[in-house]
Amino acid sequence: MNAELRMTVPVARVLAALVADPAGDHYGMALMQASELPSGTLYPILARLTEAGWLDKRWEEVDPSEAGRPARAYYRLTPAALPVARQRLAELHEQTRPASAHTVTKEATA
Amino acid sequence: MIKRVCDRFLTAAARRWPADLREEMLAEWRAELRAMPGTARRLRYAASLATSRPHRAEAVAVRPGRSFAHTVLSLVLVAALPVLYLRLSVEWTTFYDEDSIGWQAWAGVGGMVGAVLLGIICAGVTTGVTQLIRPALVPLWVFGILFVVLTAWPLVEGFAFNRSHAGDGLRLALSAGLLCTLAGRISRASLSWGVVAIAVPVSYWAMVTRFDPYGMEMFFDGRIVPGYLFMFVTQAPIHVMIFLLVYANLLARRHRARQARLLPQAAPA
Numbered sequence: 001m002n003a004e005l006r007m008t009v010p011v012a013r014v015l016a017a018l019v020a021d022p023a024g025d026h027y028g029m030a031l032m033q034a035s036e037l038p039s040g041t042l043y044p045i046l047a048r049l050t051e052a053g054w055l056d057k058r059w060e061e062v063d064p065s066e067a068g069r070p071a072r073a074y075y076r077l078t079p080a081a082l083p084v085a086r087q088r089l090a091e092l093h094e095q096t097r098p099a100s101a102h103t104v105t106k107e108a109t110a
Numbered sequence: 111m112i113k114r115v116c117d118r119f120l121t122a123a124a125r126r127w128p129a130d131l132r133e134e135m136l137a138e139w140r141a142e143l144r145a146m147p148g149t150a151r152r153l154r155y156a157a158s159l160a161t162s163r164p165h166r167a168e169a170v171a172v173r174p175g176r177s178f179a180h181t182v183l184s185l186v187l188v189a190a191l192p193v194l195y196l197r198l199s200v201e202w203t204t205f206y207d208e209d210s211i212g213w214q215a216w217a218g219v220g221g222m223v224g225a226v227l228l229g230i231i232c233a234g235v236t237t238g239v240t241q242l243i244r245p246a247l248v249p250l251w252v253f254g255i256l257f258v259v260l261t262a263w264p265l266v267e268g269f270a271f272n273r274s275h276a277g278d279g280l281r282l283a284l285s286a287g288l289l290c291t292l293a294g295r296i297s298r299a300s301l302s303w304g305v306v307a308i309a310v311p312v313s314y315w316a317m318v319t320r321f322d323p324y325g326m327e328m329f330f331d332g333r334i335v336p337g338y339l340f341m342f343v344t345q346a347p348i349h350v351m352i353f354l355l356v357y358a359n360l361l362a363r364r365h366r367a368r369q370a371r372l373l374p375q376a377a378p379a
Contacts, residue, residue: 040162070141
């Protein structure tokens with residue numbers, strides 16, 4: 001797995017949606033709703049995460065003729081990526097905390 | 111209708127994804143689209159994909175130097191060959207007599223065949239043009255150059271600007287450009303080349319605005335039709351238009367065929 005992934009806000013949103021239910025199978029439409037990203041932003045991120053080894057992609061096991069629709073693709077964080085994703089999201093959360101909180105903490109410990 | 115528009119959007123989006131992912135992504139998008147409720151949401155979903163960039167560029171060999179060289183060569187060929195041919199053809203299209211008319215007719219037919227062959231050869235050696243110029247704009251490129259050359263040529267030779275000649279060139283370039291654009295948009299080969307065949311006399315007529323046998327029927331026992339045919343096949347501008355129309359349409363069609371090979375076949379959603 002390539003851990004060197006540029007953590008942009010859209011990537012963080014997708015990862016947050018996946019981390020919220022790490023055992024679940026996430027398909028495109030659900031991830032669009034959870035991350036509030038349009039399809040044109042979401043799919044390039046999913047493809048990049050998959051190529052970097054962060055996501056497992058598998059096809060729904062369904063008979064299209066019986067289901068009356070084509071099989072969908074499911075995404076899930078790989079076991080190796082889950083702790084890294086959590087850590088990176090926590091780091092991002094730390095970096096984006098209001099500056100006053102840092103200042104107050106530093107002043108209190110000084 | 112909406113389904114077709116959405117599928118067009120998805121196909122256009124897939125075209126810009128790397129070849130190894132194209133089919134898979136298209137299948138995934140179609141499955142999602144099928145499961146998606148609401149026409150507006152479907153349209154938004156497909157349009158968003160069609161207007162966004164993939165995560166990495168298409169894995170094709172990008173050779174900007176070659177494309178640039180082909181475009182320069184195209185400019186030279188489109189600008190120089192018609193002028194050269196029009197100058198040379200003056201030697202055999204400005205006099206007619208009983209002895210010459212036979213070989214002139216054959217030379218005219220040969221000129222038409224040669225124009226087609228030259229168009230094919232030139233399109234073959236400048237395929238990189240459509241990497242820099244969108245295929246839909248190739249007619250504008252070709253006939254825009256022709257118009258500039260036809261307008262500038264008399265000035266270079268020391269003549270004053272002639273508004274009437276410029277108008278002739280503009281009508282020729284506009285009619286040929288429009289019909290060639292139409293031909294390029296038709297996927298069926300026979301129809302597309304049919305439009306090109308029609309574009310030749312139409313654009314020529316747009317330039318000269320009248321066409322008569324100029325008394326050539328007297329060489330054909332007073333028969334008008336052979337006189338017209340003779341005048342048609344021996345007109346150097348007709349040969350030039352055949353060359354340029356074949357060239358432009360071939361460039362556009364070859365680009366489209368290449369794109370179609372790269373694209374997976376559209377399957378019903």
